Amino acid sequence: MRVLLVDAFPMVRAALTGLIEQHFSGAQVQGVDNVAAARAALAQAMPRLVLLDLKVDGGFELLQQIHREHLLLPVVVVSGSDDTEDALQALGAGAMGYVPQRCDLDTLVQALQLVLAGGTYVPPLKRLVDEAPAPRVEQAQPDWAHLPLTPRQKHVLHLLTQGLSNKLIARELGVSVDTVKDHVAAVLKALGVSSRTQAVVVATQKR
The missing domain is CATH 3.40.50.2300 (Response regulator)
Structure with a gap:
């Protein structure tokens, strides 16, 4: 590598x-x-x-x-x-x-x-400003009640914030990678962003 x-x-x-x-x-x-x-x-x-x-x-x-x-x-x-x-x-x-x-x-x-x-x-x-330690990868799923997302889309967004790839999200949800891609696309559209990274940033700011 x-x-x-x-x-x-x-x-x-x-x-x-x-x-x-x-x-x-x-x-x-x-x-x-x-x-x-x-x-x-x-x-x-x-x-x-x-x-x-x-x-x-x-x-x-x-x-x-x-x-x-x-x-x-x-x-x-x-x-x-x-x-x-x-x-x-x-x-x-x-x-x-x-x-x-x-x-x-x-x-x-x-x-x-x-x-x-x-x-x-x-x-x-x-x-960051408070110099708190980094969180563990496994975290409770936030509610994000204020975001225009379905429960499944919120779950996908939560997994995105954990750094999971589409393949790992598919394994977690028990669905195909193509289905995950559709969910991710829906999340991006709902949040008004154009990339997974931007979606994670929005979600992190709104916890």
């Missing part, structure tokens, strides 16, 4: 490289410190995952470019900022995960595992 790591600081790149190689067997990490080098790496060989610090000059534009040109390439933002607006901006631009650097290593590993499985990792946005 090839991983492209974009971060301006050598110590951060070294730490993240060691973490990924330790927890993901066979991972090969290519670390670069600027957007031009990242674009060159993407042109040479497509990675399985991109880790990006948006503080790199042009980082946000790179995120948008990857989302536009390589829709299926997941990007996880690993940021020194724990500001809620920064997280929402990154997720809205197409990131499949946002992990503040202050999070513990287990949280980062969990986030990468979720994204690599086709899910989305969203930190507890309403509590």
Whole structure:
């Protein structure tokens, strides 16, 4: 598994490289410190995952470019900022995960595992400022009575917020993947959003 790591600081790149190689067997990490080098790496060989610090000059534009040109390439933002607006901006631009650097290593590993499985990792946005610990993956399903969703759609949205892929949601519900796709499409339409990530962001803000 090839991983492209974009971060301006050598110590951060070294730490993240060691973490990924330790927890993901066979991972090969290519670390670069600027957007031009990242674009060159993407042109040479497509990675399985991109880790990006948006503080790199042009980082946000790179995120948008990857989302536009390589829709299926997941990007996880690993940021020194724990500001809620920064997280929402990154997720809205197409990131499949946002992990503040202050999070513990287990949280980062969990986030990468979720994204690599086709899910989305969203930190507890309403509590980032309070520096609360990340929640466990298994949570009680919120009511979301104010959202224009059927009970089944609320269940699907709940599973989306847990980072589950369509395949895993289908297994959880005992239905086909195509049925899950129909449910997800209905959720996106009801919430007025265009992506799974945006749906998760809306749901997280309205808990």
